[in-house]
Amino acid sequence: GSTNPERSAIKQIGSGRFGVTTEYLVNADVLQIKMAQGAKPGEGGYLPGHKVDATVAKTRHSTPGVDLISPPPHHDIYSIEDLEQLIYDLKNVNPEADVSVKLASEFGVGTVAAGVAKARADHITISGFDGGTGAAPLTSVKHAGSPWEIGLAETQQTLVRNGLRSRIALQVDGGLKTGRDVVIGALLGADEFGFATAPLIAVGCVMTRKCHLNTCPVGVATQDPVLRKRFKGTPEHVVNYFFFVAEEVREILASLGARRLDDIIGSSDLLDRDGMIEHWKARGLDFSKIFRKVEALKEATYWTERQNHPIDDILDRRLIEKAKLALETKVPVAFEAA
Structure with missing residues (x-):
């Protein structure tokens, strides 16, 4: 456990990301390497200069007023070997922390995830093309990447087929909102679920999509002290939201005859697909690859063991x-x- 409960439990590492120091790395429970920026593949991590005040600049070891952006291609990760070295280095700096790798849901992401698992990541996040903050440029919002369901299904099948799944905590994110989303994610192979937009709205975000302008009317995404006074969110709002999500998950699990989420992870055969496949819009589309279930022992289909770090x-x-x-x-x- 940490001595400072107010610190961020998850710290992100991207190439050219400012302020990634040893102190930053040791104060974390999870170190997440970003192979996909923000919620989308492509550019991301952009903070306009006018939002970089003295506090932000000091934290990021930069200069007030200067734009901060992680360059779009990750110039320091050319290969899986480079990634393996980075994971190894991070593990040495903070052996207690899990190392996570964030991948964008795109066609072929399963093969990349298999390489990441072999490079000894503890955790993989598959990030879908929905969700994300309201500040991303329009070019980054539409048609970048694929739905989380497709990337997750491919990743689960590839990892199980290669005997790598049990040592990876597999997380999915990208616009998850309800308990139903969580159960579908589990059936397609996820151990964990990333929520950001929905809880953000629970604390008062009204999606004016002005995060980059420093004019957030509800005081969430701003450094302006006057606007920040308007923030009315409380932790209880988020807790309450998650209670409702958890309650819906419980109800759906009961309807499936399951007691625990672990029991249904990777059980894609439980997904009811008839209604969808019979719909007139689905004519001519082949969904068999998404629903395919790779035959394996139950232990080999979800996270049951730790990675072996040398x-x-x-x-x-x-x-x-x-x-x-x-x-x-x-x-x-x-x-x-x-």
């Missing part, structure tokens, strides 16, 4: 152990190591 006997740990006296009590130590 960080137990590295040189750093031996050096820290031997230098402990110097680090803690400033008593000089001398030793040789190879």
